[in-house]
Amino acid sequence: MWLPVLGLLIGLTLGLLTDIQIPDQYANYLSIAVLAALDTLIGGIRANLQNTYDEKVFVSGFFFNIILAASLSFLGDHLGVDLYLAAVFAFGVRLFQNIAVIRRILLNKWSFPQKNKKIDE
Amino acid sequence: MKTRHVVLSLVFLVLGYLIAFSYELTKGDQEKINFNSREWERSIQLRNQLNELEESNRKLQNDLFEKQGKLLDIEDSITDEQQIYSNLANEAEELRMHLGKVKVSGEGVIVTLNDGLYDPANGDINNFMVHEHHVFNVINELYISGAEAVAINGQRLTKNSYIVCNGPVISVDGNQFPAPFVISAIGNKDTLEKALNIQGGVKDQLVNDNIIFQLEKKDVIEMDPVLSTGT
DSSP states (O other), X not given: OHHXXXXXHHHHHHHHHOOOOOOHHHHHHHHHHHHHHHHHHHHXXXXXXXXXOOHHHHHHXXXXXXXXXXXXXXXXXXXXXXXXXXXXXXXXXXXXXXXXXXXXXXXXXXXXXXHHHHHHO | OHHHHXXXXXXXXXXXXXXXXXXXXXXXXXXXXXXXXXXXXXXXXXXXXXXXXXXHHHHHHHHHHHHHHHHHHHHHHHHHHHHHHHHHHHHHHHHHHHHTOSOEEEEEEEEEEEOOOOOGGGSOGGGGSXXXXXXXXXXXXXXXXXXSEEEETTEEOOTTOOEEEETTEEEETTEEEOSSEEEEEESOXXXXXXXXXXXXXXXXXXXXXXXXXXXXXXXXXXXXXXXXXXX
């Protein structure tokens, strides 16, 4: 259980220590990538709570979504269309939906502990 | 279970890295924006300065044009003055020629007056000699006909020259000359010749007085300047 937290901490320190200056337009893509990563992560948590978690789907979705979101905004930038808005919208909606599902599941868990325990097992 | 944790930690690592990097970048962006706004103010300042400089440049340019115009006027007036000066110089040169201060040359006539052949049987010797009034007549006729310069035996006549009959010689400005008297005159040679040869004119009178009169037209006559300052 401590390993993922350790990974997160290492990632944070690495990111803070990285002193690469990238052009303004690429900063946009990075933000979208972060959004995609968060979305995938929340989706993974929901899937875990709903017992439909699949590691392959999660990992592939995580990296694929990051790359897709970044390249989508890159393409939009070059076409003159703000395609990154589409990514923001899609990921934002999904983020909120997933969080809402997680909240309901957790509420259910706390309201009916025995029932949930059975499901969990 | 173990592999799952490893994969999960890798995912978290990437997530943490992305978040941190993005955060760092945004912070840098904000700093850059601040810097940009400062830069903007500075550029406005510089632009204003540039405008002022251009304005003053324009003014100076106009000044320059004005001054160039003035310079042109001055140059024109200088040219005019120089023209006047050169005219004056030419005039002075001409006047000097008239006064006999410089050597002059030009077309003209040469009149030679010689004493007549003396015939003792025919009375007084005085009737056969050239007298000052003969010379006067010739010189006056020449001047009236437009001679610009007259000389007697090479002696230039000036406005205050005098001619005196002094026995067998004639004194011009104190210099004595014997006969024959060579009177050279610069002027229009044809006019001078006609004036002297006119019927009943100077030539006839002189011939009447038994004087040998010779007239010669010349294309070039040179006259030396008056050496003495004159009396």
